[in-house]
Structure formats: C-alpha cells, structure tokens
Amino acid sequence: MSLRKTIWALVAMLGLQAAHAQERGPVTNLPIPRFVSMKATEANVRRGPSLTHRIDWVYKHRDMPLEITAEFGHWRRVHDRDGAGGWVHFTLLSGVRTVVVTAKEVELKILPQPDAKAVAKLEQDVIARLGACDRTWCKLSVDGLRGWAPKSAVWGVRDDEIRK
Structure with a gap:
C-alpha cells in the first residue's frame, strides 16, 4: 500500500476530514469530484468504461451539468443532479460550467x-x-x-x- 493510501486509510479510520486535500483523477490529474457539462446533444450512459458495456440510458440535453466521480482511460463516471449516472466517453463532455x-x-x-x-x-x-x-x-x-x-x-x- 502506498504512503498516500495509508494516510487516507488512517484519516478514514479516525473519522477525520482533510480540509484542503482533494483526490486527483489518475488520467487528467484534475480534481475528483468535479463538475462539467454535456458537450453533445446525446450521450450514451454505460454500465462500465468501454463500448462493450451495456447502455443504461441516454442523456439528451446539451449543457446539462454533470459531476465526474471517477476516470478510467477515455471514460468518465458521471452523475446528474438526481444521482443517476454511469460511464460516458470524455469527448461528449465539456469543461464549460453550467x-x-x-x-x-x-x-x-x-x-x-x-x-x-x-x-x-x-x-x-x-x-x-x-x-x-x-x-x-x-x-x-x-x-x-x-x-x-x-x-x-x-x-x-x-x-x-x-x-x-
């Protein structure tokens, strides 16, 4: 286990909150979680981070705000304001905040x-x-x-x- 994971495990075990610490995405090195918006007018929301995973539903609103909670390769796990979400290809997302x-x-x-x-x-x-x-x-x-x-x-x- 890395030193960073050991420290986080200790913090969690003690019930402490790190005031200024924020996780970084392994692909982009950007903060996780973070807000983005839909760049496309339609986006397939998949069960997992690949084209072989089942499509659970389709987001159909350009500029809709989403929160990224994980990264894997070209895929981002997102959720909407209702908590519904899944994996979306990064090209369908924008850093423009809405x-x-x-x-x-x-x-x-x-x-x-x-x-x-x-x-x-x-x-x-x-x-x-x-x-x-x-x-x-x-x-x-x-x-x-x-x-x-x-x-x-x-x-x-x-x-x-x-x-x-």
Missing part, C-alpha cells in the same frame, strides 16, 4: 444581495452558464440575461466553491 435551477423559481438579482433588484425569474430545470461565485451567490447567464442567484437554488457548484 448549473440547473433546483428551486421552484429563482430571481436573478442585479447584485448578490437578497434585497437587490430582480432582472429575471428562472423556473425549475432551467440550465444556466455559471460565472463567479462567492460563499452564497453565483452569477448566472441564460439567453442573454445575467444576474446573481443564491447558490442554494442551483445544482452544479459545490457549497464551498468560490469562483472569480
């Missing part, structure tokens, strides 16, 4: 403040491009509209994630 509105309705604000003027209302399941985020707000853009929404109203960004 989020999906999970609240029944959310107002886009001109500033990241609850009492700021609203510029638009987004309904549940709307997909928006993700911009900057502070501790509680994220800047979103959709169909030419831009504004700030509470981080708690969307899926596709970590609670502790800060973006500039």
Whole structure:
C-alpha cells in the first residue's frame, strides 16, 4: 500500500476530514469530484468504461451539468443532479460550467444581495452558464440575461466553491 493510501486509510479510520486535500483523477490529474457539462446533444450512459458495456440510458440535453466521480482511460463516471449516472466517453463532455435551477423559481438579482433588484425569474430545470461565485451567490447567464442567484437554488457548484 502506498504512503498516500495509508494516510487516507488512517484519516478514514479516525473519522477525520482533510480540509484542503482533494483526490486527483489518475488520467487528467484534475480534481475528483468535479463538475462539467454535456458537450453533445446525446450521450450514451454505460454500465462500465468501454463500448462493450451495456447502455443504461441516454442523456439528451446539451449543457446539462454533470459531476465526474471517477476516470478510467477515455471514460468518465458521471452523475446528474438526481444521482443517476454511469460511464460516458470524455469527448461528449465539456469543461464549460453550467448549473440547473433546483428551486421552484429563482430571481436573478442585479447584485448578490437578497434585497437587490430582480432582472429575471428562472423556473425549475432551467440550465444556466455559471460565472463567479462567492460563499452564497453565483452569477448566472441564460439567453442573454445575467444576474446573481443564491447558490442554494442551483445544482452544479459545490457549497464551498468560490469562483472569480
């Protein structure tokens, strides 16, 4: 067992959390887990990381946010906001960040403040491009509209994630 695995096993055994440690993908060396979006309009979601594995379903929405939880060769294990997922070929994914509105309705604000003027209302399941985020707000853009929404109203960004 490597030193790194031994340390992680000890941390898990003691019930400790490593505040700043994050696993890296063995293929890309990028953080795991991480959010991406669908580049393609359709993507087969397979049971395992190869073309010989059964297709469980097909994602059919370009720009849908997904979370990568594992890497194997040219394949990425992903899941959507409902927890459904499987293995998708990396060419069908994009590093462009998007989020999906999970609240029944959310107002886009001109500033990241609850009492700021609203510029638009987004309904549940709307997909928006993700911009900057502070501790509680994220800047979103959709169909030419831009504004700030509470981080708690969307899926596709970590609670502790800060973006500039």
